[in-house]
Amino acid sequence: MPSSIICSVDTVLLTLKDNALHVALFKREKAPFKGEYALPGGYVHAQADADTGASALRVLNEKTGLASPYIEQLATFSGPGRDPRGWSVSVAYFALVPLDELLSLSPATMRLIDVSDTAQLQALPFDHAKIVGSAVERVRSKSAYSSLPAHLCGPTFTLPQLQTVYEMAIGEPINKVSFRRKMEEMDLVEPVTGAMEQGKKHRPAQLYQLKPKYAKELSVTDRAFNPG
Amino acid sequence: MPSSIICSVDTVLLTLKDNALHVALFKREKAPFKGEYALPGGYVHAQADADTGASALRVLNEKTGLASPYIEQLATFSGPGRDPRGWSVSVAYFALVPLDELLSLSPATMRLIDVSDTAQLQALPFDHAKIVGSAVERVRSKSAYSSLPAHLCGPTFTLPQLQTVYEMAIGEPINKVSFRRKMEEMDLVEPVTGAMEQGKKHRPAQLYQLKPKYAKELSVTDRAFNPG
DNA sequence: GCAATAGTGTCTTTGAGACAGTATTGA
DNA sequence: TCAATACTGTCTCAAAGACACTATTGC
Secondary structure (H helix, E strand, O other): OOOOOEEEEEEEEEEEEOOEEEEEEEEOOOOOOOOOEEOOEEEOOOOOOOOHHHHHHHHHHHHHOOOOOEEEEEEEEEEOOOOOOOOEEEEEEEEEOOHHHHHHHOOOOOEEEEOOOHHHHHOOOOOHHHHHHHHHHHHHHHHOOOOHHHHHOOOEEEHHHHHHHHHHHHOOOOOHHHHHHHHHHHOOEEEEEEEEOOOOOOOOOEEEEEOHHHHOOOOOOOOOOOOO | OOOOOEEEEEEEEEEEEOOEEEEEEEEOOOOOOOOOEEOOEEEOOOOOOOOHHHHHHHHHHHHHOOOOOEEEEEEEEEEOOOOOOOOEEEEEEEEEOOHHHHHHHOOOOOEEEEOOOHHHHHOOOOOHHHHHHHHHHHHHHHHOOOOHHHHHOOOOEEHHHHHHHHHHHHOOOOOHHHHHHHHHHHOOEEEEEEEEOOOOOOOOOEEEEEOHHHHOOOOOOOOOOOOO
8 A cells, every 4th residue: 555645854943043033944946836945844765764853854954054953843744735746744843053053054045034024934835834833832832941942052151141042932031030040940051160251341141051961962862842 | 756655643542541541552453463452543545634633533533433532643753663564654643532432432342551551551563652652741741731631521520520630631639729720710611500410428519511612622723732 | 417528718838020239341 | 430231139929739617418
């Protein structure tokens, strides 16, 4: 009983730009929708991929140059209408990447769209608007007190920077004292001994890094839910 | 580029028996693993199904007789090793059903296994142990204050019954006053006017039902996250 | 009345937000 | 010294748990 179902992956690549969540779109080089901007996606290769998570990482690497971003399974989208080639199943993932990394690796044709720009999102091909919406919803609801938003920062960061990142991810402001209490309690980050922020015309902030247990990429496992 | 990937769905059907979460297993009628007990699952039929959620409902109806249970997308499992027939993708769903309904509709060959019985779960074919574990984790983490566990009750129930259901779903005891305060605040249930529990040798409890907006099955939409 | 469970009133504890204070840098 | 932002101490407020009390049934 060979199936004629198209099996693909799509990744919602999110980053922080101008203090707002943005999604990365790439110019399609093949039909359908050749020349239009869409989520990076591709076929699952049964010969090459260990699972669909590996497919997502491979496709992401091919289209963006990213080597091992933080990636998590989002949901699976399917039906006869979402892809003009026929009945399709797409396993969607989302990834969080610092802006610097993305800009230094990705092609110049990449576009970043503010996730609150619904008009532009609605114009995306396939059901990519729905997928992006689902990813944003997931990040918003999961960010409040998980290590997730920290992956939008580089390897080191200050607590005020981290707080801003959390605020953007969650979509609303956080009380400073509460945020620091929570970080203390969650035991998520540790100070980089002696290292301080530099070059600002005010009191420098302590630099922090994710604790090793969280810094390790959880991306290899293909679980829809990761702890912490 | 036709794919040789096997495309299927599996459903983790959960119910409450003897004050513990149980998963429903069914005797397989075909190879592979013919005669063994496993999650109800089957191929996605591109001709017949509107999406994989519809596939799950169809398969569930074929194997259990259930017409429109509460169902939600869980995650997608994939790889070359999970199915002996070859590289496969399985979109997993979970469903919550009252025990009465399950017993009255399902075949006598159905088995209910306590989800804490890890030995029996580990013996399941395919990667069904992993899928069940994922479903239980999801129900546990999502139950605390959503309408989800209420689907394990019949159409009417008392607040003490509902509290027990929540406790079983979450896996830990709940403070009675807090539970009632929360139910009040969440505006989830309403008393069935005049109807009281009967036949007990103590004070009878008020019967309640889910408010219509929650009672409506959300199962048709194929979203991994449902509100409320 | 007694056992058993339903349902409520209220005190205590815990955790989050508000706010104002001190600390440290460059200019 | 001042502007600017990092960091902290502490008060207030709201939600959650503990506990005891009342209510209503069958026997």
